[in-house]
Amino acid sequence: MSQGRRQLVNDPLDVVAEALSGLARQHAGVLDVHPDPAFVARAADPADSAPRVALISGGGSGHEPLHSGFVGAGMLDAAVPGLIFSSPTAAQVEAATRHVDRGRGVLHIIKNYTGDVMNFGIAAELAGADGIEVARVIVDDDLATDGAGAGRRGTAAVIVVEKACGAAAARGVSLDELVTLGEGIVANARTMALAVEPLTHPGAAQTSFDLADDEVELGVGIHGERGTGRVALQPADALTDQLVDPLLAALALERGERVIAIVNGLGATHPLELAVVFARLGARLDTAGVEIARSLVGTYVSALDMGGVSITLVRADDALLDLWDAPVRTPALRW
C-alpha cells in the first residue's frame, strides 16, 4: 500500500460520532441527531404533520453527504449511519423506523450490501411485529457487479430513488405504490465508476489499496472494491467513454429517450474534473441521441477521499421528472 493521506481527525474510532455532533450543531432546528441508537431525523415540523409514508435510508459512513445530507422536506425522514463502511445495526434502523412512523408505513431504501440488507430486514421484522408496516426498495445499480453472486452493489442511483419517493410520499402516495415507483427507478438505473487514486481510512497510515502510476480501477466500488479490471491512465474523455458506453448498452437507451444523469465525485475529485467529465458525457449522449433532462454534478456519494468519478444514468419519463423537480430542502439538495 502507499502512504495514506493525512486527515483532520481526532480518535479515528470516534470520527462518525464526532461528525454527527458537528452535523447536529450545524443543522440545529432542522435535523435532530439521536445519539443512541444513532440516527439522523428531520426535526418536528408543524407544516408536515399529515399522515403519510415515511422514508428511511442508511448504510456505512464515509459516503457523505449520503445519506444524512438527504434528510429533509421532500426526501428522507431519517438516515441511519453505520461506522465507516459498515452497516448500521438493526437496533439503529429499528429505532429510526419507530421514530418516523406516522401510521401509514415506512419505506426502507437500501443499497444492496449484505450487511445493510440483513440489518434493515431484521429491523423491519421487529417493527412489523409491533404493527408498523415496513416495505423496502433495494437499490442495485452498479453495473460493474452485474452477474456477481451477491447481485449488483448499490450506489448513486439511490439519490434518485430517495428524491422521487420522497416527493411522492409528500403527495400522499401509498407504501405499495412507493415500492413500485422505487423498483421502477432501480430497474432503469445503472452506474459505472472508476478510481484514479485510492482512498485512506481516517487516521490510517496507508491507503486501502494501491494503483500503479499508470493504472485506473474501472468499475471500482464505493468502498474501494475491485471492479471489472485495470486499464491504463488515459485522458478524461477516453475514460469517460469507458463509463458511458456500457451504461448506454446496459440500459438499452434508444434515440429520443431522456435520462437523469449524475456525475459524482468519489471524494477528492475537483469540480473542474467533474465538469470536464460532464462535458464529455453530454457530447457522448448527443451522439447517442439521448437527452440529459436533469443532472447533478458534484460530490454526492463519496468513497472517503478516493479520486475518481461515477456516472449514473436513469431513464426518465415525465412522471419521474415531475417528482425530481418537486421542492426539496435538505443539506445537500435544495430546490
Place this chain on the structure above:
Amino acid sequence: MSQGRRQLVNDPLDVVAEALSGLARQHAGVLDVHPDPAFVARAADPADSAPRVALISGGGSGHEPLHSGFVGAGMLDAAVPGLIFSSPTAAQVEAATRHVDRGRGVLHIIKNYTGDVMNFGIAAELAGADGIEVARVIVDDDLATDGAGAGRRGTAAVIVVEKACGAAAARGVSLDELVTLGEGIVANARTMALAVEPLTHPGAAQTSFDLADDEVELGVGIHGERGTGRVALQPADALTDQLVDPLLAALALERGERVIAIVNGLGATHPLELAVVFARLGARLDTAGVEIARSLVGTYVSALDMGGVSITLVRADDALLDLWDAPVRTPALRW
C-alpha cells in the same frame, strides 16, 4: 516534491475551457458562458429586469465552486475565471462589466492578489471611460498574511461579501452603499487555513509543495502559499484551536457577539473531517461566548485538491444576517 495525485483531465492547458463547457451545459438556461473573452453570467431573466447595481467577481480558476458557482439570483451577475491560479485578463473583466451593466453601476468584488487587483482596475478604467460607473471592494481576510507587504490575501470571506452585497443590490441599494456594506464586512472578517496535504496541478507529475509526514502548513494560502509556519500533525481539535484562537483575537470578538462561520474544505477534505472541525469550532466559540448565528460547512473555496481546511469568522449584526438570509439561487448556494 511528492508524486502528484492523478486526475481526470485531457490537455492540462485546456482544463478551464473544458470545464466551462461542462458548466454551460449543466446550467443551460440559467447561466451563460461567454467564450471569448471568457466569463460566466446569469442568463437573461424577465423577472429581474429592473435597473440595479450589478455585481462581478472573479480570479484564478482552481477554487471552484468559487466564483462561477455563486452566479445567480441574489448573488453575482457574472464571474470571470482566469486560468488555474492566474488572474483573468482585463479584457475579460471589461467584457463582463459591459455585459452586466444596467446603468446603475457595477461592483467589482476582488480578492486581494496583485494580478486580480491590477486587471480589475484596468477594466474599471476602460469601462469607466465609456460612462459605466464601477466601484470595488477588495477582500483581504487571510489573517496569516497580516502585515505582509502586499497586504492580506483574500479568501473565503468573499462569499459573505458576494452574498450580502448581492442581496442588497437586489433590494435596490446604490453602488456607494454597496461599497460601504462590503468594506464593513471585510473589516469584520478574518480567515485562517491549514494544509495537511499538498495540492497537485491538473496533469502534473508532482505536488506543488511538500509536507513531511508529521507536518502541517499553518496559514497556508489557497494557492499553496507558505503560511505562518509548520506545526506538528496533531488531532483535529488541537489543529482547529490553532485556527480559531487567532481569529477570535484578531476580530476582538467579545462575549455575546454573533458570527457567520465558514468551515471550508480546501479540495480533498472529506465532509466527515469538516463536521469534526465544525464541532470543535462550536465548542470553542461556546467557551468564548460567541454565537454561531449562521454557518456554511463544505467545500466552497477549494485550492485544487489540497487537503486541509479554512475557518472564516465574520462578525454579524441583524442587518447582515437579514441579507445573508435573503433568497439566493446559484449552483453552489441555494435557499
